[in-house]
Amino acid sequence: MFVLKVAVEMKNISKTFADVVANNDVSIKVKAGEIHVLLGENGAGKSTLMNILSGFYTPDSGEIFIHGKKVELTSPREALKCGIGMIHQHFKLVNSFTVAENIIMGNGNSALRLDMKAGIEEIKKVSQEYGLQVDPKAYIWQISVGEQQRVEILKVLYKGADILILDEPTAVLTPQEAEGLFETLRKMAKKGCAVLLITHKLDEVMEVADTITVLRKGSVVGTVNKADVDKRKLSEMMVGRETFLRTGKIDNHPGEELLTLDRVTVLNDKGIKALKGISIGIRRGEILGIAGVAGNGQKELAEVIAGLRKAEDGRILLRGENITGLSVFDRINRGISYVPEDRLGKGLVPGMNIQENLVLKKYRSAAFSRGAFLKISKIREASREMIEKFDIQVSDMYSPVKFMSGGNLQKTLLAREVSDTPDVLVTSYPVRGLDIKAMESIYDLLIEQKRRGCAILFISEDLDALFQLSDRIAVFYGGQVMGVLRPEQTDINEVGLMMMGSKKTGVA
Amino acid sequence: MNSSAITVILSATIIAGTPILFAALGEILTERAGVLNLGVEGMMLVGAVAGFSTAVLTGSPWLGLISAMLAGGTMALIHGFLAISLRSSQVVSGLALTIFGTGLSGFLGKRYIGVSLKAPFVKIGIPLLKDLPFLGPVFFRHDAMVYISFLLVPVIWYYINRTRPGLNLKAVGENPSAADAAGINVFRTQYLHVFLGGALAGLGGAYLSLAYAPSWLENMTAGRGWIAVALVIFAAWDPLKALLGSYIFGGLDILGFRLQVLGVMVPSFFLKMLPYLFTVLVLVISTSRRSKYVWSGPGSLTKPYYREDR
Numbered sequence: 001m002f003v004l005k006v007a008v009e010m011k012n013i014s015k016t017f018a019d020v021v022a023n024n025d026v027s028i029k030v031k032a033g034e035i036h037v038l039l040g041e042n043g044a045g046k047s048t049l050m051n052i053l054s055g056f057y058t059p060d061s062g063e064i065f066i067h068g069k070k071v072e073l074t075s076p077r078e079a080l081k082c083g084i085g086m087i088h089q090h091f092k093l094v095n096s097f098t099v100a101e102n103i104i105m106g107n108g109n110s111a112l113r114l115d116m117k118a119g120i121e122e123i124k125k126v127s128q129e130y131g132l133q134v135d136p137k138a139y140i141w142q143i144s145v146g147e148q149q150r151v152e153i154l155k156v157l158y159k160g161a162d163i164l165i166l167d168e169p170t171a172v173l174t175p176q177e178a179e180g181l182f183e184t185l186r187k188m189a190k191k192g193c194a195v196l197l198i199t200h201k202l203d204e205v206m207e208v209a210d211t212i213t214v215l216r217k218g219s220v221v222g223t224v225n226k227a228d229v230d231k232r233k234l235s236e237m238m239v240g241r242e243t244f245l246r247t248g249k250i251d252n253h254p255g256e257e258l259l260t261l262d263r264v265t266v267l268n269d270k271g272i273k274a275l276k277g278i279s280i281g282i283r284r285g286e287i288l289g290i291a292g293v294a295g296n297g298q299k300e301l302a303e304v305i306a307g308l309r310k311a312e313d314g315r316i317l318l319r320g321e322n323i324t325g326l327s328v329f330d331r332i333n334r335g336i337s338y339v340p341e342d343r344l345g346k347g348l349v350p351g352m353n354i355q356e357n358l359v360l361k362k363y364r365s366a367a368f369s370r371g372a373f374l375k376i377s378k379i380r381e382a383s384r385e386m387i388e389k390f391d392i393q394v395s396d397m398y399s400p401v402k403f404m405s406g407g408n409l410q411k412t413l414l415a416r417e418v419s420d421t422p423d424v425l426v427t428s429y430p431v432r433g434l435d436i437k438a439m440e441s442i443y444d445l446l447i448e449q450k451r452r453g454c455a456i457l458f459i460s461e462d463l464d465a466l467f468q469l470s471d472r473i474a475v476f477y478g479g480q481v482m483g484v485l486r487p488e489q490t491d492i493n494e495v496g497l498m499m500m501g502s503k504k505t506g507v508a
Numbered sequence: 509m510n511s512s513a514i515t516v517i518l519s520a521t522i523i524a525g526t527p528i529l530f531a532a533l534g535e536i537l538t539e540r541a542g543v544l545n546l547g548v549e550g551m552m553l554v555g556a557v558a559g560f561s562t563a564v565l566t567g568s569p570w571l572g573l574i575s576a577m578l579a580g581g582t583m584a585l586i587h588g589f590l591a592i593s594l595r596s597s598q599v600v601s602g603l604a605l606t607i608f609g610t611g612l613s614g615f616l617g618k619r620y621i622g623v624s625l626k627a628p629f630v631k632i633g634i635p636l637l638k639d640l641p642f643l644g645p646v647f648f649r650h651d652a653m654v655y656i657s658f659l660l661v662p663v664i665w666y667y668i669n670r671t672r673p674g675l676n677l678k679a680v681g682e683n684p685s686a687a688d689a690a691g692i693n694v695f696r697t698q699y700l701h702v703f704l705g706g707a708l709a710g711l712g713g714a715y716l717s718l719a720y721a722p723s724w725l726e727n728m729t730a731g732r733g734w735i736a737v738a739l740v741i742f743a744a745w746d747p748l749k750a751l752l753g754s755y756i757f758g759g760l761d762i763l764g765f766r767l768q769v770l771g772v773m774v775p776s777f778f779l780k781m782l783p784y785l786f787t788v789l790v791l792v793i794s795t796s797r798r799s800k801y802v803w804s805g806p807g808s809l810t811k812p813y814y815r816e817d818r
Contacts, residue, residue: 017816056688057816075815077691092689094682096807105679106690107672114672155690 004031007163007194013062015048022048024218035185035195037205040215040238041435046198050165054086055079085156086165091148093140100136103155126158130184145172165196170204174293175496182208202231214238239436254471255284258455259424264314266300274300276479282455289470290459291495297479298459302428306338307331332361335423339413339430347413350402354394355383357401358416390415407438414445425449426457463492477501515645517766525758527712529657531736532750533664534708539740541701542681542808545587546602548709549733550609555580555710557617560717560724569629569718580710581703583609588702595812620724628722629653651719665747677701681806684813694813735787742790745805757783
């Protein structure tokens with residue numbers, strides 16, 4: 001066997017944002033022809049490090065060597081010239097452009113005239129070489145997220161990259177699509193590319209990695225060969241202590257149906273049907289998980305229940321009462337709470353402080369106001385109680401909440417939403433972007449609400465979490481329910497297939 | 509009305525639409541790069557006075573034209589610095605530019621009020637074409653600047669839609685982060701097109717002072733810069749539609765004057781109001797909910813870009 005050459009060497013890289021240290025004296029070596037996984041929790045500094053390598057961030061200190069030569073990566077353009085291409089978590093694609101335009105843009109070295117035909121021919125060649133199927137003439141907004149990812153990969157290959165960085169590439173894919181992606185990555189490594197893969201999913205690491213570098217709180221914990229470790233060891237390195245995956249499920253025999261959706265049809269922002277006559281029900285003390293690739297109607301489902309979006313057709317019943325035409329305000333008063341996925345845009349007011357955010361839904365009540373005047377001291381008192389009860393870390397009760405960390409923001413939002421003891425709680429991606437500790441406390445909160453008898457709609461992209469928490473899982477695809485399953489009677493593969501549109505008859 | 513009256517009106521329509529067309533073409537280039545410049549009115553005025561004074565001092569309208577472009581472009585660079593480098597609010601910065609330009613042009617132009625231009629742009633018929641029936645008198649008996657505007661429309665259309673720099677320009681305006689990742693120099697693209705936009709606005713102003721009037725009057729653009737800004741939305745950021753729109757506005761502009769000549773009894777203030785009323789209508793229609801999802805302009809318009817944003 002021949003010895004693999006070092007393609008990338010990053011030495012003593014440090015990077016600070018405001019007062020947060022994102023990377024602290026990080027050094028890694030990546031060889032050509034290997035798949036090198038960067039493993040770590042959210043906020044460990046993986047993305048920051050890779051954004052430095054792709055020219056998006058400028059490091060405060062440190063050196064970078066590409067194929068043994070020292071380089072200054074001052075812009076993505078410079079990085080591309082060195083053969084470094086990154087597939088970002090949020091794709092860097094122009095939605096109103098075609099696939100071909102997205103791949104060709106930025107290649108300004110040749111003729112002034114844009115020769116689309118020649119470009120498309122070249123794209124087809126690269127796409128065949130790597131088995132990445134795309135339609136060059138389709139518009140980005142027309143194609144699926146999986147296809148968009150293929151376009152991103154093709155784009156960097158077309159630009160001649162031999163060092164590929166992928167940031168959490170499987171977050172938007174079904175298990176089957178992820179398998180296809182890994183196949184492509186192996187092919188690229190075999191051709192001599194250096195592949196860097198950012199992830200926090202241990203299963204993926206064990207499946208695809210050659211070498212693994214674990215990051216924690218901005219520093220390297222260690223670099224290991226996959227053959228020398230197992231999942232338990234890796235997770236210890238990642239978190240810094242032993243973790244145990246628990247099943248938070250408590251069986252408290254869900255009661256009567258609280259919320260019923262009866263053949264509900266909803267339009268999305270573009271005026272296209274996002275929900276096509278769906279019927280589901282949630283019972284008292286039940287967590288109903290919603291699985292599906294993002295963009296298959298989950299957002300519209302949450303919004304139509306909360307009253308933020310109009311139902312074009314069908315009925316929504318709360319305890320048998322038709323609430324289809326009621327306003328958001330009336331629904332809140334009847335016991336519906338909503339934790340939106342966009343916690344700092346829709347959920348909380350970024351510029352207001354934590355007290356104001358906590359009373360946002362009930363400042364009208366006699367407890368907190370008299371006429372037009374707020375009872376400031378009562379609000380402060382109630383806020384203190386909630387901050388303590390929900391264990392929210394606050395440095396200053398008067399500074400805008402936008403400076404709080406994701407975990408604390410989510411706790412604040414949940415504190416407000418559950419303090420009214422709602423009957424129905426709609427949560428969209430409640431742990432997105434949170435680290436394991438924050439995630440655990442959010443899950444504990446949900447379980448507590450379930451125990452109290454709340455009917456919970458739990459929308460998530462994390463299949464493991466869905467299996468752990470849900471009493472039933474409804475799988476969404478193209479605005480329809482592909483089936484409702486009990487987690488103990490199914491497995492991730494079946495759910496994955498349904499997420500791509502295969503239907504399951506019979507309802508759990 | 510006989511046919512010669514119609515050709516006279518149409519010919520006057522083109523002349524009245526030309527300054528708006530220049531400014532609108534410039535604003536299209538600027539906005540395609542994701543930068544909204546509400547300073548068009550100010551840039552036109554500064555262009556008009558710079559062009560006029562240069563033409564008076566040198567005796568050459570062509571040097572006036574170049575000076576107007578440089579003046580408009582320089583004004584635009586002020587906006588570029590604030591909006592691109594300092595990432596300040598594009599709306600506030602653009603409004604400030606208009607107010608600044610109005611004051612500056614009034615100040616610089618004081619000594620040119622009542623001065624006559626010895627060599628303005630004069631009408632030149634294009635051989636052969638000018639003798640075409642109907643089309644000749646309408647399109648081919650104008651001054652050089654009108655012909656330049658005729659040429660600019662297809663040239664800018666081709667640039668945006670059929671060239672590599674044009675594709676990069678659109679990418680920057682739609683999604684600067686994606687453009688950056690693809691190796692496009694976002695900073696340079698935005699500055700360049702902000703400058704070009706200002707230069708074309710300056711050209712529009714110079715048309716008023718070097719060909720249309722030809723003289724300098726304080727505040728002589730009379731809101732044409734604002735009409736151009738509205739027109740960009742009406743034209744859906746497309747140079748060809750901007751041509752059509754400019755002539756519609758031009759037609760409304762001269763309609764009042766012509767109706768009075770014909771003895772139609774409509775208050776002159778009402779007629780002068782027409783182009784602006786139409787502007788309001790255009791904005792209402794083109795930004796209404798139904799048409800919004802067809803295309804609501806460059807995706808990152810007015811949003812400052814910062815690479816290290818998280």
